[in-house]
Amino acid sequence: MMQTYTEDHVRADGRAIRLTFAEPERVVRGGLVVLHEADGVDDKVRLLVSGLAGEGWLAVAPHIQPSDRGLTGQDILAATDTTLAWLVDRAVRADLIGVMGFDVGGTAALVVAASRKLGAAVSVGGQGISKPLSDELPALVDIAGNLVSPWLGLYGDEGDEAAEAEVERLREAASAAKVATNVVRYPGANHRFDADPAASAEAWQRTLDWFDGYLR
Template identity: 50%
Template sequence: MTSTRIETLSLTDGRELRVTIAEPDSAVRGGLVVLHEARGITAGVRSLVSSLAAEGWLAIAPHLYDADRVHGDDIRDQVSKLSGDRLLEDTDVAFVWLGQQGVGADRMGVVGFDIGGTVAMVVAASRTIGAAVTVAGPGILEPLSDGLPALVDVAGDLTCPWLGIYPDGDSEEVSKLRDAVISSETASDVVRFDVSSDEAWTRALNWFDAHMR
């Protein structure tokens, strides 16, 4: 398995951002910003970053919380404090880092899981990059925090190809999200799978391959 490492990057507001990075052993096909779940940088997130590097992607995961891991009631507290502006600043730093490694904007993508999936769609509606994938992102009809929009409210603003992968089953919220993205002027799709399945993973990788060349 490709090894990961942690680096600290400086932000323009004086803050420092910790990031987990994994680099492919072979030629780099592009760069992916990985946005973590509600619990923070877990072993599963590190494994995902490593797996993406093994597929040829230069992967970087910003630590969106001040603490790497949170538990219990602290999760709800951290989510309620999420700020769209700060999250975009953090992802921008990750994109700048990818650019410094020689990755062009059209070969940069973002993928997020759980709350990270929510943020990935906000990024996809705010930044011009190669492609984006959201996996089980909540906050579809009601914002996760006062500092984030509901996803249906930004769905029509998508500026890059976006794929939403949601749990299998009939969900009125997901159906409304699918209807909302139709109004965007870029390629988009919403599919339902067992989000932990190999098929979902393959669909996400194929999305990046199709739109980041």
């Protein structure tokens, strides 16, 4: 049965942060922070949150509001920290909390995984590998070696040699981290995998397996 989602608001740094979340019908296995794409928390993100709840996770997506300078690392970490506290307030153990994101959210998930010790992290796509996504964010190859949370990166290269080389650079950088990392490239798939059902299904299963393996 598809899970339904609901809304909450919390205050942090003098401002309200909106949260969209979904709860499992039975036992909560842990908590997952879902970082959204550039379009914000839309129907695709709500579907993802509901799908994760269907797998037993209390899944919550903060509505991240970029600063006047565009999306910054501080914006990402502030929203994530507030959401992590929200999960802990709901009796989710810290070692059973992970983070994941798609596209821009995938970039954000790696930023979080290099700055916060969580149980696990997953990036599905993500820009800014060699060249920063914005002046306020680092290039991912510059921080991947500093990962402090076990991290899985899932990337489609759309059959482009330059995109393939970018993902391989990220794989090499992440291999220097002192935590478990894995980078999986899907030749010919786009960053959302929606044009390749087989890749999409395989990436979804890898995501679930990663969280199953580290959040326990």
